[in-house]
Amino acid sequence: MKHNFGAGPCILPQEVFKQASQGVLNFNDTGLSILEISHRAPEFVAVMEEAIALVKELLKVPTGYSVIFLQGGASLQFAMVAYNLLAEGKKASYIDSGVWAKKAIAEAKLFGQADVVASSKDKNYSYIPKNYTVAADSSYLHFTSNNTIFGTEFHQFPDKKNHLVCDMSSDIFSKEINVADFDLIYAGAQKNIGPAGATLVIVKDEILGKTGRTIPSMLDYEKQIAAESMYNTPPVFSVYAAMLNLRWLKAKGGVAAIEKENITKADALYKEIDRNPLFKGTTATEDRSRMSVCFVMENPDLEKPFLKFAEEKGCIGIKGHRSVGGFRASLYNALPITSVHVLVEAMQEFEEKNK
Amino acid sequence: MKHNFGAGPCILPQEVFKQASQGVLNFNDTGLSILEISHRAPEFVAVMEEAIALVKELLKVPTGYSVIFLQGGASLQFAMVAYNLLAEGKKASYIDSGVWAKKAIAEAKLFGQADVVASSKDKNYSYIPKNYTVAADSSYLHFTSNNTIFGTEFHQFPDKKNHLVCDMSSDIFSKEINVADFDLIYAGAQKNIGPAGATLVIVKDEILGKTGRTIPSMLDYEKQIAAESMYNTPPVFSVYAAMLNLRWLKAKGGVAAIEKENITKADALYKEIDRNPLFKGTTATEDRSRMSVCFVMENPDLEKPFLKFAEEKGCIGIKGHRSVGGFRASLYNALPITSVHVLVEAMQEFEEKNK
Ligand SMILES: Cc1ncc(COP(=O)(O)O)c(C=O)c1O
Ligand SMILES: Cc1ncc(COP(=O)(O)O)c(C=O)c1O
Ligand SMILES: [Mg+2]
Ligand SMILES: [Mg+2]
Ligand SMILES: [Mg+2]
Ligand SMILES: [Mg+2]
Numbered sequence: 001m002k003h004n005f006g007a008g009p010c011i012l013p014q015e016v017f018k019q020a021s022q023g024v025l026n027f028n029d030t031g032l033s034i035l036e037i038s039h040r041a042p043e044f045v046a047v048m049e050e051a052i053a054l055v056k057e058l059l060k061v062p063t064g065y066s067v068i069f070l071q072g073g074a075s076l077q078f079a080m081v082a083y084n085l086l087a088e089g090k091k092a093s094y095i096d097s098g099v100w101a102k103k104a105i106a107e108a109k110l111f112g113q114a115d116v117v118a119s120s121k122d123k124n125y126s127y128i129p130k131n132y133t134v135a136a137d138s139s140y141l142h143f144t145s146n147n148t149i150f151g152t153e154f155h156q157f158p159d160k161k162n163h164l165v166c167d168m169s170s171d172i173f174s175k176e177i178n179v180a181d182f183d184l185i186y187a188g189a190q191k192n193i194g195p196a197g198a199t200l201v202i203v204k205d206e207i208l209g210k211t212g213r214t215i216p217s218m219l220d221y222e223k224q225i226a227a228e229s230m231y232n233t234p235p236v237f238s239v240y241a242a243m244l245n246l247r248w249l250k251a252k253g254g255v256a257a258i259e260k261e262n263i264t265k266a267d268a269l270y271k272e273i274d275r276n277p278l279f280k281g282t283t284a285t286e287d288r289s290r291m292s293v294c295f296v297m298e299n300p301d302l303e304k305p306f307l308k309f310a311e312e313k314g315c316i317g318i319k320g321h322r323s324v325g326g327f328r329a330s331l332y333n334a335l336p337i338t339s340v341h342v343l344v345e346a347m348q349e350f351e352e353k354n355k
Numbered sequence: 356m357k358h359n360f361g362a363g364p365c366i367l368p369q370e371v372f373k374q375a376s377q378g379v380l381n382f383n384d385t386g387l388s389i390l391e392i393s394h395r396a397p398e399f400v401a402v403m404e405e406a407i408a409l410v411k412e413l414l415k416v417p418t419g420y421s422v423i424f425l426q427g428g429a430s431l432q433f434a435m436v437a438y439n440l441l442a443e444g445k446k447a448s449y450i451d452s453g454v455w456a457k458k459a460i461a462e463a464k465l466f467g468q469a470d471v472v473a474s475s476k477d478k479n480y481s482y483i484p485k486n487y488t489v490a491a492d493s494s495y496l497h498f499t500s501n502n503t504i505f506g507t508e509f510h511q512f513p514d515k516k517n518h519l520v521c522d523m524s525s526d527i528f529s530k531e532i533n534v535a536d537f538d539l540i541y542a543g544a545q546k547n548i549g550p551a552g553a554t555l556v557i558v559k560d561e562i563l564g565k566t567g568r569t570i571p572s573m574l575d576y577e578k579q580i581a582a583e584s585m586y587n588t589p590p591v592f593s594v595y596a597a598m599l600n601l602r603w604l605k606a607k608g609g610v611a612a613i614e615k616e617n618i619t620k621a622d623a624l625y626k627e628i629d630r631n632p633l634f635k636g637t638t639a640t641e642d643r644s645r646m647s648v649c650f651v652m653e654n655p656d657l658e659k660p661f662l663k664f665a666e667e668k669g670c671i672g673i674k675g676h677r678s679v680g681g682f683r684a685s686l687y688n689a690l691p692i693t694s695v696h697v698l699v700e701a702m703q704e705f706e707e708k709n710k
Contacts, residue, residue: 002386006393009591017388021379024372031357033372035550035596038361038672071426071552072573075587079571103572110569190588195390197426197552197590214465216434217458218427232430233545235552236364237592241390317393 003339005329006317007148007292008170009190012241013248013334016194020241027240034240039233047240048229054246058255059172061179061202066225069239070199074100074169074188076219077199078107081165081184084221086112086139087211093117093138095158098125098147099323100167108142117141124324125150127284134162140183146171148191149321151294151328152287157181163207171291172200173249174333175259183207191291192333194242197235249333258333265331265340266290272344276351278302282324296326303327306350313346315339358694360684361672362503362647363525364545367596368603368689371549375596382595389595394588402595403584409601413609416534416557421580424594425554429455429524429543431574432554433462436520436539439576441467441494442566448472448493450513453480453502454678455522463497472496479679480505482639489517495538501526503546504676506649506683507642512536518562526646527555528604529688530614538562546646547688549597552590604688613688620686620695621645627699633657633706637679651681658682661705668701670694 004011027034028043037044048069055067070076081104086092091113094105097120108114115138118129125147134141141162146153148170158164160181168177168185173192179185184203190196201221208222217223217231224231229239252258270288273279273295282294297303303326310318320326329343359366375389382389383398392399403424410422425431436459441447446468449460452475463469470493473484480502489496496517501508503525513519515536523532523540528547534540539558545551556576563577572578572586579586584594607613625643628634628650637649652658658681665673675681684698 004387004391006391009391009393009588011391012388017379017390020390021376024376024379032359033367035372035375036359036361036364036366038364039551071428071431071590073426073587076426076571076573079573083571107571110571188588190591195592196394196588197593216431216438216462216465218431218434232428233364233543233551235426235590235593236545237550237596238552238590241592 001314003315003335003342004317005315005331005335005339005343007321007328007330008188008332009196010330010332011334012194012245016241016244016248019244020237023240024237034237037236039230039236044236047243048234051239051243051246052229054243054250055200055202058246058249059177059179059202064206065179065202065204068201068203068221068224069229069234069242070201070224071197071235073196073199074167074186075103077167077186077201078104079110080219080221081142081186082108082111082114083213083215083219084208085165085184085211086114087213088112090139091115091135091137093134093141093162095119095129095132095141095143096121097128097144097152098150100148100169101144104142104144104167120152125152126282128152128154128287139163140165142167146289146291148292149323151283151289151292151324153289153291155287171289173255173258174262174291176255189238189242194245195238197238198242261337262290262331262333265335265337266293268337268340268344269293269329269331272347276347278351278354279347282326291331293329293331294320294324294326296320296324302354309350310343310346313342315343315346318343356669358670358690358697359672360670360686360690360694360698362676362683362685363543363687364551365685365687366689367549367600371596371599371603374599375592378595379592389592392591394585394591399591402598403589406594406598406601407584409598409605410555410557413528413601413604414532414534414557419561420534420557420559423556423576423579424584424589424597425556425579426552426590428551428554429522429541430458432522432541432556433459434465435574435576436497436541437463437466437469438568438570438574439563440520440539440566441469442568443467445494446470446490446492448489448496448517450474450484450487450496450498451476452483452499452507453505455503455524456499459497459499459522475507480507481637483507483509483642494518495520497522501644501646503647504678506638506644506647506679508644508646510642526644528610528613529617529646531610544593544597549600550593552593553597616692617645617686617688620690620692621648623692623695623699624648624684624686627702631702631706633709634702637681646686648684648686649675649679649681651675651679657709664705665698665701668697670698670701673698
């Protein structure tokens with residue numbers, strides 16, 4: 001049995017794999033594959049509508065916000081956010097908390113002034129910047145709620161008096177949030193939403209259409225909203241599998257219930273990292289991510305052997321990103337607590353063997 | 356049994372459905388779903404490489420061209436083509452042969468001058484424009500090789516002395532082409548390539564990087580080429596299913612073999628349209644598409660009854676687009692000749708019943 005700690009595309013519930021696999025053969029007893037039905041067929045329109053309704057229900061999205069599924073991943077959002085929200089001659093503010101934040105900043109600079117108001121680069125992004133001021137005339141403040149590569153997470157969001165734009169790619173649906181505090185939230189699907197190929201955007205309608213720019217249709221949030229995520233052919237299968245996954249989350253008790261599980265999983269792993277003399281965390285304790293647990297070994301020579309040892313126990317995808325080294329265990333929603341236990345036991349056994 | 360004549364997303368081979376379904380449960384005996392593996396895992400890198408190699412092999416792509424898989428569909432290409440190839444102050448030429456051509460023109464106009472050198476709008480796009488001149492200093496000539504909605508197809512391509520850019524969304528891989536005649540070819544995957552969610556681009560390397568524009572990374576062909584279609588998380592499942600479908604095409608004998616079948620299928624259906632006094636084609640005979648066969652009834656009151664009759668025989672997806680009315684039977688690569696026979700027999704039976 002494999003325990004998939006991969007950073008994304010990542011583990012999804014086994015029942016989602018079964019249902020999606022069945023849908024590829026025979027979707028909803030239509031006698032057709034989900035891959036061959038028209039996106040305009042009522043059966044698929046119902047899928048898209050249910051996926052959007054589930055996002056709204058699970059995150060309690062208030063009225064005045066639109067929910068759309070797009071293509072291009074979070075990386076296309078780096079550009080779309082600025083294209084749609086940053087007027088020429090205006091400026092936006094960005095928190096530089098890691099690789100993805102930096103990429104978002106680089107794309108925004110193509111469209112206007114993107115000021116870095118705070119950065120944790122000085123300590124290899126091992127903490128969340130906390131004291132900074134945002135210019136009152138800033139169009140928005142952009143931040144990355146979970147820094148997938150470095151293992152830090154905003155446990156308290158920036159002041160909501162700013163217009164908040166958030167890349168929630170790696171912690172959306174992992175915990176309760178108040179959508180009303182944000183102007184725009186986006187996320188590549190391939191962590192807690194579904195497989196790769198879809199991108200979720202939740203946007204406050206009233207902020208759109210104010211830059212005076214003419215935006216290519218595919219990049220224009222207003223056009224995508226008006227077309228109800230069907231401006232062109234949507235990524236049918238990715239949206240279908242996302243819908244199945246959101247159904248699973250609802251059946252589990254929704255975001256509040258999964259948040260409890262996620263806390264339990266992260267606590268169990270961090271506890272072992274702290275207790276076990278061979279391992280140590282890489283981030284500031286108060287900023288530790290519940291989704292992306294980064295750690296190294298006191299003796300770096302033991303890292304290769306431990307990686308091998310853990311893999312023999314079935315723990316895969318735990319090699320850390322090269323910017324941090326060591327290990328990263330991603331504990332997304334679908335990862336069962338039993339997988340965390342297997343990893344913790346592997347750490348303990350390895351400690352015994354290396355005494 | 357259903358005969359899927361849908362315009363796209365459309366029928367794919369049954370064995371592709373079976374293999375893709377299996378991959379969702381257990382991909383290549385990894386014990387993991389194709390939906391949960393990292394796009395950087397060697398197993399998926401091999402899929403992407405094979406998909407690209409199959410495109411090159413099946414279309415005999417010459418050296419000096421790059422092949423990439425992107426997201427966003429053909430509609431995002433409408434903008435990307437101009438963003439990457441049309442410098443400010445320069446102009447491009449477009450042939451207006453239908454709805455999709457028009458949309459491509461509208462997006463190009465956001466980036467520079469897009470001149471319509473020929474249009475068949477005067478006769479509701481029922482023919483392919485043939486006599487026109489293209490300004491010698493035009494950056495490129497854009498055309499839509501198959502007009503999916505109106506049922507016309509370029510059986511002879513425009514003069515290759517122009518820099519040709521072609522939207523081949525609905526006839527790529529249906530017939531042999533000489534890639535060297537083109538500067539750029541693009542296609543949404545959801546007809547002859549695979550399921551929705553991926554976009555294929557074949558581009559001559561030397562035409563890139565010449566506009567002086569700074570292009571958002573995700574929209575920059577050069578960056579996507581340098582990253583080998585992995586600038587960010589690619590649409591993993593869509594590329595996987597496309598790879599399976601291209602393998603199927605290769606096993607069938609490749610493009611030359613499928614072209615023969617496609618000719619046989621289209622001939623059979625057009626023959627019946629012409630012979631049967633109840634039906635008539637909607638396009639100029641010499642411009643008839645082999646992929647998108649559009650036809651109406653001499654007596655429009657019989658169209659609803661025939662649609663129902665054909666559906667009872669299992670023929671689905673044959674309702675024409677509202678811009679043409681009547682019927683459209685899409686005869687993509689995966690549609691078996693037996694499905695065409697069923698439709699032809701339905702037309703004949705219906706004729707008998709209405710004598
Ligand atoms: C926080 C965050 N933002 C952005 C991205 C890039 O996402 P995509 O590959 O969908 O463009 C990632 C990918 O892991 C991420 O973790
Ligand atoms: C010729 C042609 N071009 C472009 C498109 C739009 O494709 P997409 O939905 O991938 O943007 C279509 C869709 O059917 C098409 O047939
Ligand atoms: Mg990061
Ligand atoms: Mg320790
Ligand atoms: Mg058309
Ligand atoms: Mg006739």
